[in-house]
Amino acid sequence: MAEHESQEFGKADFVLLDSVSLEEFMANLKLRFEKGRIYTYIGEVVVSVNPYRAMNIYGRDTIEQYKGRELYERPPHLFAIADAAYKAMKRRNKDTCIVISGESGAGKTEASKYIMQYIAAITNPGQRAEVERVKNMLLKSNCVLEAFGNAKTNRNDNSSRFGKYMDINFDFKGDPIGGHINNYLLEKSRVIFQQEGERSFHSFYQMVKGGSESLLRSLHVSKDPTAYSYIKVGGQVKSSINDGADFKAVADAMKVIGFTPDEIQTVYKVLATILHLGNLTFGVDGDTTLIENSKVVAVIGVLLATKEENVGKALLYRTVATGRDVIDKQHTTQEASYGRDALAKAMYERMFCWIVGRINDVIEVKNYDAKVHGKNTVIGVLDIYGFEIFQNNSFEQFCINYCNEKLQQLFIQLVLRQEQEEYQREGIPWKHIDYFNNQIIVDLVELQHKGIFSVLDEACMTVGKVTDEVFLQGLNSKLAKHAHYTSRKLSPTDKSLEFDRDFRIRHYAGDVVYSVVGFIDKNKDTLFQDFKRLLYNRLESTHTCYPLSSHPSLSHGPTAAFYDALITTCYPLSSRPPPSLSHGPTVAFYDALITNFSSPLFSPAPLFLPLFSSSPLFLSLRSSNPVLKMMWPEGKLSITEVTKRPLTAATLFKNSMIALVENLACKEPYYVRCIKPNDVKSPLLFEYERCRHQVEYLGLLENVRVRRAGFANRQEYPRFLQRYKMISEFTWPNHDLPSDKEAVKRLVQGCGFEHDVAYGKTKVFVRTPRTLFCLEEQRDEMVGRIVLFLQKVWRGTIARMRYRRMRAALIILRAYQHYKVKSYIKDVNRKFKNVRSMKDHGKHVKWPTPPKVLRKFEEALRSIYNRWWAWTLIKDLTPEEKLQIRAKVATLEALKGQRPDLGLQRTWEGNYLKRDSPDTASSFTLVSCELQRKDKFMRVLFSCNVRKINRFHKAEDRAVLITDRHLYKMDPLKQYKPMKSIPLYNVTGVSVSPGKDQLVVFHTKDSRDLVVCLQGMVPAGDSRIGELVGTLLSHFKSEKRKLQVNIASPIQCSMNGRKCTVIVEPKINQSQPDFTKSRSGYILAVPGN
């Protein structure tokens, strides 16, 4: 906080001084300077003392501290004033300006740069590319303008020799979108002359010292600045400036801004031309004035892209139009030198203005529509040359000091007078403060008819030879009685003034003696028209010297072919119709030619090139430099064209100053008042007298008095309420008092500040910043709470909204699920409704895809359906069929996937002997009935012919009959005589192979396994192993007994208690399966294929 800065640094605001006296003011200023506090406020004005050393107070962290803060919240700083201007612009839509004043070397330019850096740093949070581009251009433009417009003077190594006012345009979001630079009176006399210890503009030294070998070679310039008389003096001056490095920085900046390589090249050419011009010397030969070093002329011709003769002619002659005639008048050596210097100065000034114009082209606001984008607001930054007093003060110093008078007047008007007027307007008692009003000096300079500028203009307009002395006499007679003007004639005893040369003005900042030498010339600012045409490259001589008819290449007069060639070459480019040539070429025709030839679009038809290239008309025009043309548009005028008398330099300057002040006055101003602590650029020295003088003439003490007598802050009642209404219960959120004024009163009373405020008609006036600060603190605290409250409410609202949304989503979700379930059930219902009547009981019906939640349900449903379907299939079967189904199921369970062809597709008949051997069927039936009677079996499970191994390892044909009680072995050859019967309860298991063969081994408890291979099937190839195993298993199951079923190869078995194996082997020539003995048991050979 400004006020929280420790007491050891003195008072951060001069308004807080214990008493307002010059001594106290100076003591505070000195103390703060010595403690490294270079900025101090007077209310909202920043007083800045040049520290002459690098200060660590402009970094990113400092910028953050000031961003968006109120002025009095942080120690005084340029950033605070920049932020205040920015806030006023952004929040209140006001155009603002920051006026930086102070004498030469006080730190104005540096301050303006820090302000621009600050604005660039705090804007464009969205990093928009276009805005970044604009910011970069604005910052880069400084570097270029300083190179061409600043110079080392005895007061300042980087003194601005021109005035600069830069507008920065902002869009409604507060981001910079463009800008505009106004430049004021460049001190162009510096181009040809500098005082002892000073230099010309930096640009010359930068180019000479920093330009590459090849650049300098192309410009015919050497690396030694002392070789050029215009900058010779400055070339010897030692300084800390690094011209070489600066050259590169400036060249880069120009490139970034958008100068084309041609344009940059032309700038170097202009600089080089000026250097060469300075070395030109004139002499006489009889009556003829001539150039002594004509080589230089040739070089200039090359640089200006024109012919050497043209340069020489323009330097030595003046083309004068007398009526219709045009004659060349020769200069005297003096006139020629004058012309040369005037040319050098004018070329530099034109180039400077052109550079500013180019920068403006680039940075100007483009595509901005106020209707779409909102109001475009402006912050202006004024950095103009400071008040200066030199050993010899000429026209330039006079203008510069007048400019400072104008700005001081503006300051008085805005800060002092307006303040007093406001108190009156608001009806607040006011103690009058005396201050020096410098309007009288401003009038002395600019008043119509009586002012110094008027006298000067009058003198310049006088016909005949007018001298500077005549002008001084005019001043003496008109201003004899003026309190701020004197001269030796008016004060004969004053030896500091020279007779017929000096006059003295008592400026607000001190007395300055001006020498009138050069005033008339500088005010007239004459440049012979010939030079303008030379630089535009319009050469009168081409008209007069080479009329087409006497063109050397057309000695017999122009032929029709020549005109044709000209017309075809020129007129395709022109929208104008070709001129009629029936009466010979007219002036208009030449004009058309010249315009076309000098157009960058021009390219003669190849056919006619030889014709054109030999023509002097073409030679003199073809190489003209378009950039130079742009700098010299008036050179286009023909000598015969009468121009209006141009305004004098003084009038132009006065008008520009009046316009500037008007422009500033309509903006909300912020002031930076710069003070130069010493003349030796020391960071330690505080020259008391020097500083006191500046404090006095800047009117800073009056400023403090006005500020103290008055109030530190004033705000309109509604605005004040808007800002602080949360502090008081009477005003928050809205008051019900009769007026805002009453509400403010109540609020202020509540805080206990009545003694420190006054109530105006429309505004409340707060005397001390401390009160405002307290109000701000309370506001901050309340704002915190309000924010918390708003956050609470808002969070609740958001949570409720989220809850409602979730609930709605849930309801929708449920409804949807419900719908999906319902439609699934409906679908199933529809599809399976008629399955009973379907042939396959719905087996072909495609199940609809269930929603996710019904996947388990679907599984259950499918299983129910399958059970129903199975039940439907079996419910009508006969007991036999049921037995068969059971047997088949048992087969499936035991053999599925382990043996091929289980015979499931056919009907299982079981008792096959009758079918397979019809011839012996009756014998079998007989035996079978006998056995039934004897063994009382209920049913035949299986019967078939088999091949069997006997006790002696021999294979025999037999038959087996399996009933529900026994397994009988029979001899088919003996009418099925039963040979052996094994009770079924003795059978423990059966083994089969995994192949197609019909091998089966019945395992018995007594280890006398029966190894057989079914055979003699009808149809042949019938596979009955599946049926045999299934029927046995089903039967054993129905008797609740276990039957072991093995599928193996080889099959392990026991023959009469001896373990052996049976292997199935396919054999190629085997017609019927048959057993043979093997080492480990038996081999069943089956037909192989």
Ligand SMILES: Nc1ncnc2c1ncn2[C@@H]1O[C@H](COP(=O)(O)OP(=O)(O)OP(=O)(O)O)[C@@H](O)[C@H]1O
């Ligand atoms: N804030 C600062 N920090 C460090 N050095 C500074 C500061 N301000 C000024 N200076 C030093 O003072 C010199 C002169 O400052 P500057 O060029 O800004 O003066 P000016 O007021 O613009 O003078 P003129 O009227 O001649 O243009 C700078 O080159 C720099 O060395």
Ligand SMILES: [Mg+2]
């Ligand atoms: Mg400056």
